[in-house]
Amino acid sequence: MIFATIGTVSAKSIATRVKAEYNAPTALAAQARGFWHNPQLLRLISAYAIVYIHMSRVVSAVHIDPVVLEILRFGTDLFVVLAGFLTAHVLGNGKSAGAYLRKRLIRIVPLYWGFTVLAFLVENYAMTNHPNSLTELLRSLAFVPYGPYPVLYPTWTLLIIVEFSLIIAAFQLVSAEYGVFYSAAFAVLLAVAGRISGTTDPILVLYTNPMLADFALGIIIFKLASSRSLLFRLPPGSAVIVAVTAVTFGAAAAVLRPFCWPGLPRLLTLGVPMSLLLLGVVVLEQLDVYSNSKLLSFLAKCTYSIYLTHWFVNIVSEKLVDESGDSARLAMVLLFVTPVVITYFSVFVYLYAEVPLTRYLSNRFLTPER
Template sequence: MRKLLGLQYLRGLAAVAVVLFHAAGRSGLNFHAGEAGVDLFFLLSGFLMVAISGPDTRPLAFLADRVRRIVPIYWIATSVMLAAALVGAFPKVRLEADHVLASYLFVPWTSPSNGNVWPLLVPGWTLNFEMAFYLLFAALLPLGRQVRQVAALTLLFAGLVTLRPLLDPTNVLATFYTDPILLEFAGGCWLGILWKRPGDWPRWLGWGSALVALAAVGWVAFHAPQLPRAIGFGIPAALLLASILALERRAAIGEWRLPLFIGDASYSIYIWHTLAISVAVRIGWRLDLPQAPTIALGIAGGIAAGLAGYLLIERPILAWFRERRYVRGVPVPAGP
């Protein structure tokens, strides 16, 4: 499988959108549309897992590859956050041993700092979903045909979502793993199934439909924020992904170095940006900067920290792993 440039651009777009959301939020401005970056990440993850796997993929090998891709960088960033909290750099952060342990183990846990179901490193809440998805995906690999596997996964997620109203809302694990956002992984998987089938995609899918998808996200953010997330953001994100895949099928996407670099670094941007934004926003406050420059400083700091993390930490770690194993095919790395 060749490297899909359009998907890397989407990964970069998703990461930058989340940076915008958090930088604006830390400065008192609600950029709700930026949250859709997470929904796009989940759809991309579902697509990519189908795209890079097949009937011969072994569950343990698949999981080992996912662990190598996700865990080391996340654990390093979580450890930096823990160290900073221990020395008082984040005075509002309360540390409790069970919450810290759950953060490292990808177990949803209520944060003692704010009462939200967030790990110590806040962006890690999406990785709790990601790791659960990888486990289920690997468990269903023995079903053989990918259509059968994805159908079973979809039924499982739909069943969990259906059970949600019947469960105790105070049960963290029950409410977390019955969130309708799970269906976005399934949606991405079905796009992966379609991608592997020969033939042209509908001509109406292309740059025009991609712009419609982006406009829909903006409309939902400003006019219908009360919509369920899997509908309000998930459906436009799925349309955006389908549009880019249709363009990939027609070889209509060229190579642009800066967006490709940001896409390659998207996981590191996502992991490191909140720490950098916290520092950048504090600098803005110390300098008594107005809101707009403070947000800009946070955005620049978040992206810069992610790019540095990619060059200095993520890329060397991945290269180290690649040197020690034989990889069949050309993998496309998946983000959170």
């Protein structure tokens, strides 16, 4: 089943690794809310929305209105809202701030460094129109912005995620009980400060990005779910109506945004709708309405690899379109083929780079949990 998506290269080896990763969610799901199925599915949806956002050259060759592509901007905000939700989930399960931050950095930093260096080499030696200086590379590796985007430009949101990881770890040291609330409030304050100041400094622009408020929204939703608030104590019929309404409104708002209210602040037009979408699927999961597909759960684990690798596949698709003279027929094929190739590549990276590297570093730098 899985090989229809990821191909057949080294089939026996891949099958062994996939089987081991495949079964992990089942064990977690046996615990009380040890694993959230619906939010993980949203992670996968957000990842592929981001993939298509960065296929604008191919989409243009198919003569699709660019406004349609704008709909998929929801993927970035959904990704960040989910990051806040899942971070609160991890810390809510009793993980210390130090353990959380070490595990977070071990998973994020080495792979990011590797693909940033690879992007630097590709842009400087294979794409003469996108050269980067060594200083820009070093700043990107240090998560310090020097302009609108780092060397591997789709990872600009990762810089915000790392920033928030540091913020929430710091506040957890101050208060294990209320740290997530303090960090959410601080993130909102940073976003407001950036909005008010009107700064143009690249560092301040990124570190006060309004999208920081999306983390706070994700944390609020997790706290609502974990505290069993009034919403989660409604009769099942009423809860289903609320959940479906939230999902419908959130999805509809994202679709209508570029057509009806493109000039409104992104927090209102994407952050809040994606939070409602997440709230709806969380309520449904609390009612035991969720996707339990092992395939989707496995692919959801690969979202970080999708996030880091899709740019490399996309530039090949763009090159093919350019060489074909903007062939609409080829571009239409690439709209479907490119995500499949990205999936293959990202699963391979996940199995043979992300998992072994994370486990190796975890064994060296993390204290075994009891």
